[in-house]
Amino acid sequence: MTTIRNEMQWIDAGPLEAIPSPGARRLPSAHGDIAVVRTGSGAVYAIDDRCPHKGGPLSQGMVFGERVQCPLHGLVIDLPTGFAVGPDTGAVSTYPVRVADGRILVGLLPQTASAACGGGCACAQAA
Amino acid sequence: MKKEKLILVGNGMAGVRAIEELLALAPDKYEITVFGEEPHGNYNRILLSHVLSGEKPFADTVLNDRAWYEKHGIRLESGRKVVAINRARRQVIAADGTIADYDKLLLATGARPTMMPLPGSHLFGVMSFRNIAEVETMLDLARPGRRAVVVGGGLLGLEAAYGLKQRGMQVTVVHLMDKLMERQLDAPAAALLKRSLEERGIAVELGAETQGFVGGKQVEAVRLRDGRTLPADLAVVAIGIRPNVELAQQSGIHCQRGIVVNGSMQTYDPRIYAVGECVEHAGNTYGLVAPLFKQAKVVANHLAGLGHARYEDQPLATKLKITGIDLYSAGHFGGGDGYEELVMEDPGRGVYKKLVIRDNRLAGALLYGDTTNETWYYDLMRDGSDISELRPNLLHGHGHLGDAGHSGAVAVASMPDETEVCGCNGITKGMIVKAITDKGLFTLEEVRSHTKASASCGSCTGKVEQILAFTLGGDYSPAPQEKPLCGCTEHTHAEVRNAIREQHLTTIPETMRFLEWKTPDGCPKCRPALNYYLISTWPGEAKDDPQSRVHNERVHANIQNDGSYSVVPRTWGGLTNAKELRVIADLAEKYNVPVKVTGGQRLAIPFIKKEDLPKVWATLNDNDMLSGFAYGKAVRSVKSCVGKGLCRFGTQDSLGLGVAVEKKFWGAWTPHKFKMGVSGCPRNCAEATIKDFGIVGVDSGWELHVGGTCGVRVRATDLLCKVATDDEAIEHAAAFLQLYREEGWYLERSSAWIERVGMPYVKKRILDDGAARQALAERFWHAQQFAQVDPWQDRAKSDRPDYEYAALEVVEAAA
Numbered sequence: 001m002t003t004i005r006n007e008m009q010w011i012d013a014g015p016l017e018a019i020p021s022p023g024a025r026r027l028p029s030a031h032g033d034i035a036v037v038r039t040g041s042g043a044v045y046a047i048d049d050r051c052p053h054k055g056g057p058l059s060q061g062m063v064f065g066e067r068v069q070c071p072l073h074g075l076v077i078d079l080p081t082g083f084a085v086g087p088d089t090g091a092v093s094t095y096p097v098r099v100a101d102g103r104i105l106v107g108l109l110p111q112t113a114s115a116a117c118g119g120g121c122a123c124a125q126a127a
Numbered sequence: 128m129k130k131e132k133l134i135l136v137g138n139g140m141a142g143v144r145a146i147e148e149l150l151a152l153a154p155d156k157y158e159i160t161v162f163g164e165e166p167h168g169n170y171n172r173i174l175l176s177h178v179l180s181g182e183k184p185f186a187d188t189v190l191n192d193r194a195w196y197e198k199h200g201i202r203l204e205s206g207r208k209v210v211a212i213n214r215a216r217r218q219v220i221a222a223d224g225t226i227a228d229y230d231k232l233l234l235a236t237g238a239r240p241t242m243m244p245l246p247g248s249h250l251f252g253v254m255s256f257r258n259i260a261e262v263e264t265m266l267d268l269a270r271p272g273r274r275a276v277v278v279g280g281g282l283l284g285l286e287a288a289y290g291l292k293q294r295g296m297q298v299t300v301v302h303l304m305d306k307l308m309e310r311q312l313d314a315p316a317a318a319l320l321k322r323s324l325e326e327r328g329i330a331v332e333l334g335a336e337t338q339g340f341v342g343g344k345q346v347e348a349v350r351l352r353d354g355r356t357l358p359a360d361l362a363v364v365a366i367g368i369r370p371n372v373e374l375a376q377q378s379g380i381h382c383q384r385g386i387v388v389n390g391s392m393q394t395y396d397p398r399i400y401a402v403g404e405c406v407e408h409a410g411n412t413y414g415l416v417a418p419l420f421k422q423a424k425v426v427a428n429h430l431a432g433l434g435h436a437r438y439e440d441q442p443l444a445t446k447l448k449i450t451g452i453d454l455y456s457a458g459h460f461g462g463g464d465g466y467e468e469l470v471m472e473d474p475g476r477g478v479y480k481k482l483v484i485r486d487n488r489l490a491g492a493l494l495y496g497d498t499t500n501e502t503w504y505y506d507l508m509r510d511g512s513d514i515s516e517l518r519p520n521l522l523h524g525h526g527h528l529g530d531a532g533h534s535g536a537v538a539v540a541s542m543p544d545e546t547e548v549c550g551c552n553g554i555t556k557g558m559i560v561k562a563i564t565d566k567g568l569f570t571l572e573e574v575r576s577h578t579k580a581s582a583s584c585g586s587c588t589g590k591v592e593q594i595l596a597f598t599l600g601g602d603y604s605p606a607p608q609e610k611p612l613c614g615c616t617e618h619t620h621a622e623v624r625n626a627i628r629e630q631h632l633t634t635i636p637e638t639m640r641f642l643e644w645k646t647p648d649g650c651p652k653c654r655p656a657l658n659y660y661l662i663s664t665w666p667g668e669a670k671d672d673p674q675s676r677v678h679n680e681r682v683h684a685n686i687q688n689d690g691s692y693s694v695v696p697r698t699w700g701g702l703t704n705a706k707e708l709r710v711i712a713d714l715a716e717k718y719n720v721p722v723k724v725t726g727g728q729r730l731a732i733p734f735i736k737k738e739d740l741p742k743v744w745a746t747l748n749d750n751d752m753l754s755g756f757a758y759g760k761a762v763r764s765v766k767s768c769v770g771k772g773l774c775r776f777g778t779q780d781s782l783g784l785g786v787a788v789e790k791k792f793w794g795a796w797t798p799h800k801f802k803m804g805v806s807g808c809p810r811n812c813a814e815a816t817i818k819d820f821g822i823v824g825v826d827s828g829w830e831l832h833v834g835g836t837c838g839v840r841v842r843a844t845d846l847l848c849k850v851a852t853d854d855e856a857i858e859h860a861a862a863f864l865q866l867y868r869e870e871g872w873y874l875e876r877s878s879a880w881i882e883r884v885g886m887p888y889v890k891k892r893i894l895d896d897g898a899a900r901q902a903l904a905e906r907f908w909h910a911q912q913f914a915q916v917d918p919w920q921d922r923a924k925s926d927r928p929d930y931e932y933a934a935l936e937v938v939e940a941a942a
Contacts, residue, residue: 012938018930022648023674027935036935040648057690060678060737062651069651071678071686076651103938 008096013104016044022063031108034095035059037068037079044097045079046106052090130158131230133430134219136209136374138163140172141403141419142235143191148427150199156431159201160227162219165258166206168192172258173416176283176448179262179290212378214396231398231430234375234386238368238404238414243278247340253362256287268361271295276349276359278337280307282447284365285320288329289449291361299330299357301337301349303366305630305641311445311456314642315472315622316479316495318629323452323477332357370405370412385412390437392426402426408438415443442491442508444501455498458491458508459483462643466490470617471522480522481617487515500524523589548594549580549587556594563598571595613652615644620872624660633661633669651677656873659760663796663868666910673931679758682931683918684740692740693723693733695757696747697793700767700785700805701728710750714743727764727802729755741932744919753917756793760874762801762864765789766814770807770824779824781807784853788822791857794915795864795907798871798880803860816844819867819877820860825849829856833863833889834881842878845886848894862893862900865907 013027013036024037026049033049035058043066049059056072066079076085082094096107133149135142138161146159163169169191177183196203207221212232220226240255242248252268254261265287269275273296277288280302292298300307306317307324321331336352340362348356370385381387381395385407392400392408402422404413413419421438428436442458462468462483471480478496482489482504488511492504503524507514514521544557562568562577571592575581581591611617618626623642632638635657639649649657654675661669673681684692694714698707711730715722720734735743744754756763767785771777785805792803804815805822814837815821821832821844828851832844847863850856866889871880881889893900922932 013935014938018928018935020674020930023930025930025935027937029937033934054688055690056688057686060682060686060690062654062674062678064648064650064654065646072688074651 008107008109010098010105010107013046013106016099016102016104019044019104024059024061024063024068026057026059027106029106029108033057033059034106035061035068036097036104036106037063039063039066039079041066043079044099044104046095046097047077047079047082048092050092051075051077052084052092053088058092131156132228133157133159133231133233134227134229135159135161135233135235136219137235137237137403137405138165138167138169138203138205139235139237139403140169140190140416141237141423142233143169144420145233145235145402145423145426145430146201147191148424149430152427152431152433154199157231159199160229161196161201161203162207162209162221162227163203163205164208165260167259168196168203168205170259173448175256175259175262176286176290178259179256179265179287180293180450181290182293182450185259209374212374212380212399214378214380214399217398229398231400233426233430234380234394234399234401234405235403236371236374236401236405238412239371240364241367241369242364243337243366245337245339247342247346248364250340250342250346251344252342252346252360253340253364256283256363256365257368265291265361265363266294269294269296270360272297273360274358275299275361275363276301276357277363277365278349279363279365279367280304280331280333281365281367282308282311282445284363285324286448287363287365288324289327291363292327292329296361297330298328299332300324301332301335301351301357303334303336305334307331307333308447308456311460311493312454313460313462313481313493314626314630315618316454316456316481316493318625319474319477319479319495320447320452320454327451368404368414370407372405375401375405383407390425390439391429391434392422392438393429400426400430409440411440415445417441417444442505444505446498446501453494453496453498455492455494455501457493457501457505458489459485460491460493462491468617469518469522470611472619472622474621482521484514484518487513487518489514489521520589548590549578552579554578554580559591559594560598563595568595569599612656613650615639615646615649615653616642618642620656623657624664627660627664631665633665635661635672635675649675655680655760659796659798659873663910667913677760680760682737682740683744683754683758683922684735685758687733689734691734691736693731693757694735694740694743694747695725695729695731695755696752697755697789698729698764699789700765700782700787702767702782702786703730706750707752710747710752714746718743725757725764727755727757728766729757729764731757738932738934741922741929745923748917748920748923753793754919759796760799761797762792762795762803765792765803765805766818767805768807768812770805774807776810777807777824778826779807779829781805781813781822781824784822784829784856785813787853788857788860791911792860792864794917795868795911796914797864797868798873799876801864801867801877817841818844820863822856822860828852831856831859831863834878834886836876836878845881845889847890858900858904859893861904861907863889865903865910866892868907868910 019025019038021038022040024035027034027036034046035049037045049057051058051070053075056070058068058070060071061068067076069076075088078085082092084090098105171188171190174183174188178185209219210222211220217229218226240257269291275291275296275298277284277300280300288298288300307320324331338350338352340346341348341350346359346362349359349362350356372382372386375386376382386394386401386405388394388401388406388408392402394401403419425436425438444457447454460483467484469482481493483491489507542556546556548554548556559578559580568574581588612620612623626642638657655677658672658675662671679685686692714732723731725731765785765788767781770781801819803820804813804818806813806815807824815823816832817835817837823830830849831847833847835844836842867877
């Protein structure tokens with residue numbers, strides 16, 4: 001019998017109210033900066049805080065619908081998938097988020113680089 | 128063969144139409160008796176509004192006079208009200224005791240006006256608007272100068288209001304909802320209608336609830352919930368109708384809201400049919416005439432014994448019968464999920480057209496000002512026709528199709544040069560082609576202005592565009608139409624702003640709801656625009672929404688490409704001193720960053736990390752330095768030269784005025800960044816003639832220049848005027864700034880705005896009327912009371928949690 005070890009590590013990013021709805025904040029972590037985003041509808045997402053275009057801090061962007069716009073040049077990231085909204089291209093890693101007892105928990109997988117595209121994209125194949 | 132007995136109860140439009148249809152199918156089948164409450168033959172109730180307005184005499188509305196009944200052997204019992212049905216004996220009983228037998232009974236008892244159980248409803252002069260007797264009473268009471276209040280801003284209420292206005296009365300419409308005819312119109316169309324009514328002298332009170340009627344025996348006033356009383360010699364209540372089911376209900380026939388009928392118009396008693404406003408079919412009740420006539424056809428088919436017709440509901444169409452107001456609404460005009468909307472607006476002509484499409488089928492149409500194609504749209508809607516092919520020209524209407532599309536292009540190519548294209552102006556194809564090639568014309572507007580082709584009635588517009596496309600080949604692109612603000616809405620900047628102003632909207636969610644935004648919380652394009660329109664329209668009232676500010680405005684600093692920020696304090700008129708320089712130098716040293724002199728004569732401290740911003744600001748604030756708004760769509764700096772205090776050429780104290788102007792104008796939010804400059808002489812060292820507002824000193828005073836810009840494109844200012852004193856310069860600047868704030872689109876620089884509206888317009892608004900200029904300036908100073916808040920100080924002094932500037936922290940690794 002094999003035991004599957006859950007390697008997911010959850011970190012506590014503080015209370016839900018610490019993020020405006022809609023709004024976002026930066027969360028420094030062992031994996032680098034993460035943008036924790038709360039949408040107007042109340043959903044919470046966590047993505048890499050680095051725009052695929054020129055590295056802009058996505059945590060500083062305007063949140064609308066299920067999207068965030070980079071403050072530097074306006075690239076828009078679709079939060080559920082981490083993909084840039086067309087015609088722009090690129091993607092950021094996404095992290096699982098759950099809210100428990102009013103606190104935001106972000107799951108850090110050791111390898112999340114291709115989580116956004118489910119491992120099917122060119123970046124995963126190249127890796 | 129013995130005739131069966133048919134009784135019709137209700138001598139109105141639907142019932143009598145059913146009899147007419149029946150006579151056409153089976154003229155000899157029945158011995159027919161008609162009971163009518165009113166002492167008339169059958170008349171066209173729809174035209175009562177024209178009788179009220181005096182556009183038609185009552186006689187013109189009569190559909191069937193007594194001779195018609197006689198001719199068809201129909202017994203007319205007018206003035207007799209049926210009070211009971213004995214279904215077991217198959218008899219109807221009238222109030223006066225008349226009893227009549229039936230084999231088949233047709234109920235067409237119509238509808239009754241909804242009256243409110245309000246105090247004073249019984250007073251003389253409070254009435255509904257349903258029959259000719261009421262119209263006659265209204266006409267008795269209507270005297271020029273007397274006052275009428277119409278309760279209800281729906282179709283009937285507005286027609287009553289118009290009729291009474293035509294009789295010279297002072298009319299006010301009181302409507303509970305926030306827009307007129309809310310069941311038939313969307314916000315822009317309702318707003319156009321309101322404007323048209325007001326232009327006709329009819330006052331409109333929206334969102335106004337009627338509390339009661341005041342008077343002794345006769346009505347004297349209408350009291351509103353908000354405490355106001357509107358004087359009224361006549362009060363017409365037109366807030367809706369409900370099916371008149373009294374008789375059917377008392378006779379044990381199943382009724383809900385109306386008399387329930389099946390697709391054959393048969394009630395739960397198989398010998399009894401019902402038709403018209405009194406029925407309920409598939410959950411619907413009716414108030415418009417088209418479905419009633421269809422029902423009449425169906426019921427006639429069954430009464431005639433044919434039994435194959437079936438009533439099904441179709442899209443409803445409404446027309447407002449007010450002379451000079453063309454309004455048509457049909458089907459599902461509201462849009463929503465899965466619906467697309469095609470919109471054409473021409474506020475100048477008062478035209479608004481909206482077509483709602485679902486799955487390539489027309490689902491609804493709303494036409495205001497131009498209803499010429501209503502029947503075509505209705506047919507497309509009713510038949511569920513695929514409109515994909517028609518779509519490019521759908522909004523232009525039926526008449527347009529022949530000249531457009533590929534067939535049109537081919538037709539134009541083969542058209543001889545002598546063919547007259549524009550009949551109004553006698554312009555041939557050859558003349559148009561020659562103008563295009565000789566003068567290098569590219570747009571329809573240019574062709575119009577050079578040749579007058581299609582400039583009059585416009586019916587040849589399609590042909591002219593085809594000729595243009597054919598002549599230019601690939602160089603031609605159709606004239607851009609006024610675009611919606613963004614993908615979240617169909618409304619243009621103008622409409623959004625007008626709605627905010629007219630509807631007194633003060634929050635973004637409220638505005639989105641009112642204008643039926645397609646997205647839940649907008650996008651980075653519309654949210655900052657809405658925020659600007661709200662705070663500039665309702666200063667001190669609309670609350671600024673930080674999350675709808677573009678990033679730099681939200682954090683009161685300019686983000687740099689490495690994610691750090693630059694801090695630019697105000698330097699009034701570009702004048703600083705040792706103390707301020709020392710503070711800036713200390714900060715630069717503390718954070719180990721350089722200092723940059725900016726284009727606006729200021730000092731920027733770059734490379735400040737976000738979490739350090741509040742500390743930097745606090746230090747600056749402690750030394751009386753305020754935010755320079757270098758990040759904002761706002762009044763930026765006022766650049767000035769040293770002026771006559773120092774300069775040997777200076778004619779005026781430009782530095783003094785520059786400092787004064789910046790102190791008065793800082794903090795104002797504008798559609799786009801707004802730069803100012805003051806030069807002391809025409810050598811113009813402050814480069815005032817490429818500023819949004821430039822002031823240039825001359826010996827006799829100041830020249831005022833507007834609409835300059837120096838960026839991707841350079842535009843020198845236009846001269847606005849010359850003034851003698853500093854105060855005049857400041858008043859003109861405030862008026863200009865306010866006009867631009869009120870009428871410029873978000874992200875439209877003053878230069879682009881001036882090019883759009885034209886300098887003559889700006890001059891007219893600022894220069895022609897001193898009182899108007901002062902009013903503009905006063906609105907600006909009023910707004911400044913709320914705008915001159917230093918966001919840095921606000922932040923540094925606030926005890927709000929520092930969510931914006933501090934990062935989140937990992938509290939601990941969770942399980």
